[in-house]
Amino acid sequence: MFLMSNSTTHPDYFKAKEVFSSELKNANYQFVQEKEETLFRFRSENAGKDRILDCFGIIRNYIENYRIYNFEDGYISIQALNENLFEPQKNLSGKFRIRFSFKSDLKVECSKHGDFSTKEIQTCVSLFHFLKSEGSEPKDPRILLHQLGAEVYDPNLEKAKGNDLGFDSVFGYEGVKSQILESLVFPILKPEPFYEITKLTRKKPSPNLPRAVLFEGEPGVGKTSMAKIVSHLCGVPMVYVPVESILSKYYGESSQNLAMVFDAAALFPKCMLFLDEIDSLATSREDGLFEATRNLLSVLLRKLDGFSERSGTITIGATNRKADLDSALLSRFDRKIYFPLPNKEERSKILEGYAKQLDSKDRTRLAESLEGASGRNLKDYCDYVERRWITKNWEKEDLLSAPGISFYLDSLTDFGWKR
Structure with missing residues (x-):
């Protein structure tokens, strides 16, 4: 892969054509200028819709900000954005665009009014090499996701x-x-x-x-x-x-x-x-x-x-x-x-998992005081009680003793739970 600076310089059409000729050699692609628009086109029989998922990662290597401005069955269009700039959908003048058409074989067209920047040329070459390659490793859906x-x-x-x-x-x-x-x-x-x-x-x-x-x-x-x-x-x-x-x-x-x-x-x-x-x-x-x-x-x-x-x-x-x-x-x-929200018996069973030192009678009493609590509420409450207990007993030798039912009940108000 050729090395180019990450600057936003714009080589003219003829210099860009030399780069493509050097990098892609005798490959089958088209690079033309039509009505003040620069176009880079190619097809790939080795790639379909699924490989477009990987293309977004490649594009982001060179173009940090872009958006989808057209998405329908068999057709996706991408437009590059300026930094922190969101423009109306129809304002495409001077923007670098990539169109993927995958109704049969995959067709890719990169276009822009004016000359491509070095980053845009890098994007074109990288997409070409990736989508024209054969025998690529199977995609790992974990990476894509x-x-x-x-x-x-x-x-x-x-x-x-x-x-x-x-x-x-x-x-x-x-x-x-x-x-x-x-x-x-x-x-x-x-x-x-x-x-x-x-x-x-x-x-x-x-x-x-x-x-x-x-x-x-x-x-x-x-x-x-x-x-x-x-x-x-x-x-x-x-x-x-x-x-x-x-x-x-x-x-x-x-x-x-x-x-x-x-x-x-x-x-x-x-x-x-x-x-x-x-x-x-x-x-x-x-x-x-x-x-x-x-x-x-x-x-x-x-x-x-x-x-x-x-x-x-x-x-x-x-x-x-x-x-x-x-x-x-x-x-x-x-x-x-x-x-549903857990009932009293279920709240008591949940509390058994987070306050095992309490006996069944005390857990039932605490469960009654926590009516309407979800399972997450109960865990958050027990977390809070443990932290509060450590803080209250910081200077004591029995720092790591477990709190009793009275401390759990006394903590309800500070936790913000209405008894």
Whole structure:
């Protein structure tokens, strides 16, 4: 690869042509000027839509800021941005643009009114070498998803570290556990019987496995923890997608980020895609939506339909505002599982995990005082009590003795909990 400075200088058309000729030698590409626009074009029979995911990392090596300004089936356009500059969508004059067309073989066109800068020439050459290369290593979806801001939770790696999860990790929620076994664990572990029974019950046998499940409930009731448990029980990776990794200030980029997450997750033979705070991505259209939000919802619906057709993959959405979700999105989830706040007995069992020194009677008394608390609230409260206990006994020899029930009860007010 040629070495060029990272300056923003603009070699004229003839100097740029010499660089391309030197770097790409006898390769099949086109570099021309048409109506004051500089164009670099090439095709690749070795690359399709999936490899475009890798291209975004290559582009970012040379062009730090860019946005998607056109995204539809078979066509993606990217526009470079000035530092901290967001311009109207139609103001493309003087901007470096890259168009990917992948309806058949992949076509790439880099264009700009005026001359390319050195960074833009580097981008063209790097894309050409990458997309024209043959026999490349299989893509690791973990790397692609990390670049998109998603996290891959691998239960096998966690087990190797000694971190194994099961239903015994969550106290109570027996009804929820039963629904999760029925809707997620058994169908993922052994889908064959679910297909076979339709031969006995239906005129035309058809798939009956849920492909999208909605977890609903207040914050802190264990929706994400339960998804990790399913990942462990089934031995499949969980792709965790926080909402902030999707949303972008640039027009069209949020929709593109979401589509690319689905495409990258589909590279796993089996996986669970966990969309946290899905209500932030797709609120009801009855409330009126901005165009960018409408596009995001449209992509989500389309990708859920496509993702659900793949055997061995399932989408889990999590929300604490089910009423705000679009009706079309709700219809895509063929099972909804409600996570209630823990009752008194369940709160007592949860407290046993964080305050084992208390006897059953004291834990029940404390659980009564913490009515309405979620599992996360209970852990946060016990964390606070332990820190407060250490601080209160800093100068004492029995610093590391465990606090009793009276200290837990006395700490409720300072914690901000109304008894």
